[in-house]
Amino acid sequence: MSQDGHHPAAMSPVEQRVAALEALLTERGLVPEGFIEEVTRRYELEIGPMNGAKVVARAWADPQYKQRLLAEGTAAIAELGFGGPEGDHMVVVENTAAVHNVIVCTLCSCYPWPVLGLPPAWYKDPPYRARMVREPRTLLAEMGCHLPEDAEIRVWDSSAEVRYLVLPQRPPETEGMTEPELAGLVTRDSMIGVARL
Amino acid sequence: MSRQLSLSDLDLPRRNGELAFDAPWQSRVFALAAAVVDHAFGGDREPFRQQLINAIAAEPGRPYWESWTAALEALAETLPEPPTA
Numbered sequence: 327m328s329q330d331g332h333h334p335a336a337m338s339p340v341e342q343r344v345a346a347l348e349a350l351l352t353e354r355g356l357v358p359e360g361f362i363e364e365v366t367r368r369y370e371l372e373i374g375p376m377n378g379a380k381v382v383a384r385a386w387a388d389p390q391y392k393q394r395l396l397a398e399g400t401a402a403i404a405e406l407g408f409g410g411p412e413g414d415h416m417v418v419v420e421n422t423a424a425v426h427n428v429i430v431c432t433l434c435s436c437y438p439w440p441v442l443g444l445p446p447a448w449y450k451d452p453p454y455r456a457r458m459v460r461e462p463r464t465l466l467a468e469m470g471c472h473l474p475e476d477a478e479i480r481v482w483d484s485s486a487e488v489r490y491l492v493l494p495q496r497p498p499e500t501e502g503m504t505e506p507e508l509a510g511l512v513t514r515d516s517m518i519g520v521a522r523l
Numbered sequence: 524m525s526r527q528l529s530l531s532d533l534d535l536p537r538r539n540g541e542l543a544f545d546a547p548w549q550s551r552v553f554a555l556a557a558a559v560v561d562h563a564f565g566g567d568r569e570p571f572r573q574q575l576i577n578a579i580a581a582e583p584g585r586p587y588w589e590s591w592t593a594a595l596e597a598l599a600e601t602l603p604e605p606p607t608a
Contacts, residue, residue, distance in 0.1 A: 340589055344552045347595055351555055354605055356562040365554035369543050411557070411568060433576045435587070444543040444553075450587045486569060 374443035375514035377408045378491060381441055382517065383508035385418075386496045396420055399491065403441060412489055413440035419482060420493045421519070426473050428466065428519030429482045429490040430458040436484035438491050442517060449518070459483065469520045492519040549588040556595050563602055574598045 337345065351357050381403055385392035395402040399416035403409065416438060419427040431437065432455050437445040448454050457465045462479045466472075473479065482490040494516040500508060515521035544550040560568050574594035582590065 338548075340592055341548045343592055343596065344548045344555070347555055347592070347599060348551060350599060351558060354563075354602065357555065357558045358562075361558050362551055362554040365557050366544070366550040369553070370550070374543075411560070411566075434572065434579050435575070436572070447587070452583050486572065 369439075369444055373410075373439060375441075375512075375517065376509070377406075377443075378438070378441035378514070378517045379509040379512035380406055380505075381408070381418075381491070382493060382512045383505045385493055386500075386508050387505045392493075395493070403491075408440040410440050412436065413438055415487045415489065416441070416491060417482075417488050418491045418493050419480065421495045421522070423477075423495070425478050425480060426466075426519065426522075427480045427482060427490075427492045428458060428462060429484060429492060430455060431484040432456070432459055436486075436489060438489040441491055442514060446514070466520060469515075471521050473522075492517050494523050497523045545588075549591075552588060552592050552595060556591065556598075559595065559598060559602075570601070571595070571598055 348357065348362075381395065384406065385395050391402065391405075394405075395418050399418040400409070400414065402418075403413065403416055421427055429437075431449075435445055435450040437449065454465070459481055462481050463473065466479070484490060494512065496508075497511060500511065503511075511523060513521060513523070516523050544553070556571055560566060560571055564570055571594065574597045575591060578590040578594040578597065579585075579587075581593075585593075
């Protein structure tokens with residue numbers, strides 16, 4: 327039998343359900359032509375942790391920007407051109423030597439899309455959602471993030487409105503670095519709060 | 524249709540691990556939810572979020588994007604019937 331592309335492989339049950347949804351919603355006029363492709367392209371290519379890294383690098387390099395970022399997260403993030411769904415009410419929490427912040431969504435998967443993109447698989451899984459509230463120090467250590475005994479851990483549960491972003495501590499010996507160089511040091515996990523730099 | 528352009532060859536932001544989607548149906552159902560939020564709920568994400576919370580609570584061990592699909596199915600049930608001409 328030839329595979330010439332005219333006979334698509336059998337769809338799995340969930341693929342069939344998604345195809346049925348697409349047909350229904352398209353029929354209702356809710357899915358403009360090209361909409362799916364455009365959304366997918368943006369979240370695969372343009373929206374991701376590289377945006378948050380620019381915000382963090384700017385805050386490290388510019389004390390006045392950092393002040394604005396901690397006071398009015400949404401507006402300060404918009405200064406760099408980032409905003410949109412799941413970013414309407416951004417609160418940025420700053421890590422210090424004494425305080426370590428980490429974000430979670432206990433009920434589903436709320437996450438600051440404009441600055442971090444879509445959440446990693448583990449963020450959406452039940453163990454992380456339950457344990458980060460119950461035993462953050464233990465879970466952080468299991469994830470390779472070992473904190474000093476006397477460091478206070480603050481766990482931020484994303485609510486219906488607010489999305490949090492962690493401002494990691496600037497690593498030592500980075501004084502001479504440019505903003506793009508600093509951005510290159512910032513990891514997604516450090517902005518979730520499950521890693522330190 | 525949309526799949527002739529393979530994204531796998533491009534320099535995707537993988538530095539922090541996984542890509543956003545593991546399979547095309549996941550990105551499609553993600554975008555379909557965005558379409559409903561934008562075009563049926565005026566950008567209000569809360570109705571979908573409530574359905575997602577319910578779907579995850581109903582079957583905590585179900586794969587995430589399948590819960591997402593169930594949530595969108597439930598939300599679609601709440602849409603008003605289109606006017607019959």
